[in-house]
Amino acid sequence: MSQERQPAGVSLIDVTRRFGDVEAVKNVSFDIEAGEFVSLLGPSGCGKTTTLRMIAGFEYPDEGDITLDGKSIVATPPYRRDTSMVFQDYALFPHRSVAQNLAFGLRMRKIPKDEIRAKIETMLELVELPGLGDRKPDQLSGGQQQRVALGRALIVDPAVLLLDEPLGALDLQLRKQMQLELKRIHREIGITFIYVTHDQEEAITMSDRIAVMNQGSVEQIGPATEIYARPETAFVAEFIGDANVLLATVVAVGEKPTVTFAADTLTMEVARPARTFSERDVVSAVVRPENVSIGPDADSFDNVYDMEVSEVIFAGSYVRIHGLIGGSPLWLTTTVSDASRSNQVGSRVRVGWDAGDVVLVEWKS
Amino acid sequence: MLRVYAVLIFAFLYVPILTIIVFSFGESVYPTLPITDWTLEWYRTALTDSQLLEALTKSLIIAPLVGFISATVGLLAARELARREFRGKGLVLLVLLGPLLVPLIVFGLGLLLLFSSLDVPSSIWGAVIAHSVFGISLSTLILYSRLISFRESLMESAADLGAAPARAFFEVMLPLVFPAFAAAFLLSFTLSFDEFIVAWFVIGFDTTLPVEIWGRLRYGITPEINAIATVVLLVSLTLGVLGQKLASQRKDES
Ligand SMILES: Nc1ncnc2c1ncn2[C@@H]1O[C@H](COP(=O)(O)OP(=O)(O)O)[C@@H](O)[C@H]1O
Ligand SMILES: [Mg+2]
Numbered sequence: 001m002s003q004e005r006q007p008a009g010v011s012l013i014d015v016t017r018r019f020g021d022v023e024a025v026k027n028v029s030f031d032i033e034a035g036e037f038v039s040l041l042g043p044s045g046c047g048k049t050t051t052l053r054m055i056a057g058f059e060y061p062d063e064g065d066i067t068l069d070g071k072s073i074v075a076t077p078p079y080r081r082d083t084s085m086v087f088q089d090y091a092l093f094p095h096r097s098v099a100q101n102l103a104f105g106l107r108m109r110k111i112p113k114d115e116i117r118a119k120i121e122t123m124l125e126l127v128e129l130p131g132l133g134d135r136k137p138d139q140l141s142g143g144q145q146q147r148v149a150l151g152r153a154l155i156v157d158p159a160v161l162l163l164d165e166p167l168g169a170l171d172l173q174l175r176k177q178m179q180l181e182l183k184r185i186h187r188e189i190g191i192t193f194i195y196v197t198h199d200q201e202e203a204i205t206m207s208d209r210i211a212v213m214n215q216g217s218v219e220q221i222g223p224a225t226e227i228y229a230r231p232e233t234a235f236v237a238e239f240i241g242d243a244n245v246l247l248a249t250v251v252a253v254g255e256k257p258t259v260t261f262a263a264d265t266l267t268m269e270v271a272r273p274a275r276t277f278s279e280r281d282v283v284s285a286v287v288r289p290e291n292v293s294i295g296p297d298a299d300s301f302d303n304v305y306d307m308e309v310s311e312v313i314f315a316g317s318y319v320r321i322h323g324l325i326g327g328s329p330l331w332l333t334t335t336v337s338d339a340s341r342s343n344q345v346g347s348r349v350r351v352g353w354d355a356g357d358v359v360l361v362e363w364k365s
Numbered sequence: 366m367l368r369v370y371a372v373l374i375f376a377f378l379y380v381p382i383l384t385i386i387v388f389s390f391g392e393s394v395y396p397t398l399p400i401t402d403w404t405l406e407w408y409r410t411a412l413t414d415s416q417l418l419e420a421l422t423k424s425l426i427i428a429p430l431v432g433f434i435s436a437t438v439g440l441l442a443a444r445e446l447a448r449r450e451f452r453g454k455g456l457v458l459l460v461l462l463g464p465l466l467v468p469l470i471v472f473g474l475g476l477l478l479l480f481s482s483l484d485v486p487s488s489i490w491g492a493v494i495a496h497s498v499f500g501i502s503l504s505t506l507i508l509y510s511r512l513i514s515f516r517e518s519l520m521e522s523a524a525d526l527g528a529a530p531a532r533a534f535f536e537v538m539l540p541l542v543f544p545a546f547a548a549a550f551l552l553s554f555t556l557s558f559d560e561f562i563v564a565w566f567v568i569g570f571d572t573t574l575p576v577e578i579w580g581r582l583r584y585g586i587t588p589e590i591n592a593i594a595t596v597v598l599l600v601s602l603t604l605g606v607l608g609q610k611l612a613s614q615r616k617d618e619s
Pocket of ligand 1: 019022023024045049050
């Protein structure tokens with residue numbers, strides 16, 4: 001493309017948006033760096049779309065500020081913002097051909113006709129739809145429409161591309177393929193991508209960083225690995241990956257922090273928590289099922305318990321084992337061979353995990 | 366049996382209209398059956414009658430104005446109604462139906478009183494305004510039923526791609542709702558073109574075609590009037606049918 005756009009950073013500063021009594025977005029702040037691929041991830045209704053629409057300019061924040069490249073854009077109407085959006089329903093103009101859809105943004109920018117034609121060709125290549133310029137949107141498959149929507153947003157060289165669950169309507173196979181393709185396109189053109197999804201796997205696969213949203217707030221933002229290893233809230237722990245979230249009470253802080261759980265009948269050593277707790281604080285102790293060892297090996301870990309097996313579920317490449325320790329439910333995953341060695345329903349087995357594999361977060365019921 | 370009913374119903378609906386058409390081609394000055402000699406003479410007379418032509422011209426000025434005003438205002442109103450949810454929306458839609466339900470004579474009288482108390486001089490504008498009240502009602506309802514299935518994201522993506530609101534309207538919304546817009550125009554046009562009672566109340570010395578026809582009827586039916594009535598009928602019927610067709614066109618294209 002002729003004049004490559006510099007990617008731009010996006011910042012939200014204490015942004016709040018209400019609809020009547022509903023606080024769709026609550027006091028959200030984050031900084032997205034130029035060229036980054038960031039996903040807004042969270043369950044339906046948590047405010048992802050509203051956040052994205054405020055960046056695009058279709059909604060305004062009731063409070064707070066949004067900046068693009070350091071400059072506030074809240075007073076800029078959407079048609080003058082340097083952002084482009086891929087809509088959830090694609091929003092292709094049904095009365096226009098693919099080429100005309102692609103040309104739309106360029107015409108608004110008064111680009112000369114022959115230049116538009118050249119750009120359309122390049123874009124059709126980039127989104128892998130060569131030769132389909134004359135089709136009408138309703139003559140295309142869902143996946144092809146998705147590509148047109150992407151091309152139409154990209155062709156105007158935006159500084160930031162906003163995508164609202166763009167793959168939501170596609171079947172699993174196509175979705176996986178498009179995820180990789182979006183990654184490729186992001187790498188090739190290098191602009192900032194802000195990607196809304198409720199699919200944790202999608203967010204993990206694609207993003208440099210993930211902002212996990214819940215009930216209008218961003219609970220944590222960071223690379224997937226970090227969010228997975230160090231969730232900051234019980235919600236994040238359960239939303240990204242699988243987790244046992246145990247109600248626990250802090251009984252010792254300092255060198256060897258310790259909590260009790262299972263109605264204070266069991267104690268567990270934990271690594272120094274990321275944030276500080278005091279004695280007698282009620283917390284959630286997060287233990288990932290794949291970090292729990294089962295069988296004789298379990299005895300070598302910091303925290304070792306007897307578990308009564310209540311269910312063994314074969315799940316393809318691994319086995320899920322549910323049980324009770326001190327009356328408190330716990331589940332873990334293990335390999336098929338390990339599982340077959342031990343555990344019949346009703347039997348008692350040893351389970352264990354390291355202090356370093358426990359994350360303490362504030363209790364949330 | 367059903368067939369007999371159908372024939373009777375159609376006869377009931379169309380025999381009066383057919384009568385006018387048939388007599389407009391009859392040689393005789395008085396409406397008598399059977400018609401022995403056929404002629405186009407009355408059409409020639411009607412179309413060279415300067416008074417009738419003047420009335421026709423007035424109608425042809427008023428009707429498109431009414432059509433355009435109604436369809437445009439109707440589109441803007443329908444868009445706001447369709448994209449907003451608010452309490453009492455049902456009531457607003459019901460109130461919109463009002464002018465279409467109020468007896469014309471009452472409405473005409475009311476408008477006459479209003480205009481004279483405001484010292485609005487009687488002119489074709491009186492008729493334009495009066496007819497537009499009905500036209501806007503009708504147009505808003507037609508366009509509303511189209512716009513509730515219009516995807517707002519289309520306008521948003523136009524804006525997102527750099528189109529200011531007016532540009533987005535002409536590039537995206539208007540082409541997509543054009544059939545409904547045209548229907549609203551045509552039906553409002555027809556409504557105005559045919560309408561007599563209200564026009565009679567507000568128009569003063571200017572006369573629209575229906576008012577002129579009515580004025581002449583007091584001196585007896587002439588074949589000339591049958592001829593002009595047939596012309597009016599054909600115009601109205603054509604536009605009306607076209608409008609209906611457009612209004613009921615597939616709505617799923619956006
Ligand atoms: N235009 C609107 N009017 C009223 N409520 C809205 C509107 N848009 C969103 N909401 C509400 O705001 C909350 C967040 O919605 P949304 O941002 O669409 O969530 P998500 O995209 O994460 O599913 C929801 O409770 C939703 O019902
Ligand atoms: Mg959403």
